[in-house]
Amino acid sequence: MDISTRETSLTVGEAAERVGLTTYTLRWYEQEGLVAPVGRDSSGRRRYTESDVNWLFLLTRLRRTGMPVRDMRRYAELARQGDRTLGARRALFEAHRTRVLARMAELEEDLRVLDYKIDAYRRAEEELA
Amino acid sequence: MDISTRETSLTVGEAAERVGLTTYTLRWYEQEGLVAPVGRDSSGRRRYTESDVNWLFLLTRLRRTGMPVRDMRRYAELARQGDRTLGARRALFEAHRTRVLARMAELEEDLRVLDYKIDAYRRAEEELA
């Protein structure tokens, strides 16, 4: 192993476990441009730094909130362009935030339908009992 | 048009518009067993009753809460078996309710990450200004 490897650097397998993705997915994210090319050790293996892992973690949150991979790629591209895209990135997050709020409102509405049906079933069961 | 057509019965196109699905999807749902075979008029065209539309509406809510088509099919099968499956249907909804609540909790957590990032960008922008 490369002498320059820091204790805080992880293999693809370790990084995958940390962020709850598979090694397949990690390599695929990199290939898709969601993650900047990850550093390699002397034998060509990926070494994930703490900041790579943080980035991956953020991606999992974006993904979980339903952001399409396409938009995550756009975000990653902006991030790679440095400080001058801070505003654009904030705008992107604010727009996404709005979508997440809308989604939450939808879910609350749907939950009411679910509760209504559960209650209706309960009453129907009593009726038959 | 069939003389027996009730004013409340809709063509596939009308039903699709009402519930916010496409005609393709409506036919596909039927084919997949998510909807019991819909009545036809004298020339073989689907006629959706009010209760068909209500059922479709419920399906859209289940779908929107992330219930897989597979589970919706299972639910539809139970519903077709009549009152003796009321308990099973209620259990299915209760289990799904739990998943929806978990999903909402996740979203709230993710929203906090989003808000944190938005704020971080805002502060970084001020820093540069």
Add this chain to the structure above:
DNA sequence: GGTTGACTTCGAGCGCCGTCGAACTGGGAA
């Protein structure tokens, strides 16, 4: 009677997001 347009069935195709197998390489332990 001819045209229009919404319907019918059928099977194929698509977009998204991974997931995997094959074939190979390199480092660490026995």
Add this chain to the structure above:
DNA sequence: TTCCCAGTTCGACGGCGCTCGAAGTCAACC
């Protein structure tokens, strides 16, 4: 030294949920 394991690249494949095109039918309207 040999073995094993985790890594590497590449391209193919899979599940899910639709989506669509083709070819045909039928009621309605001009």
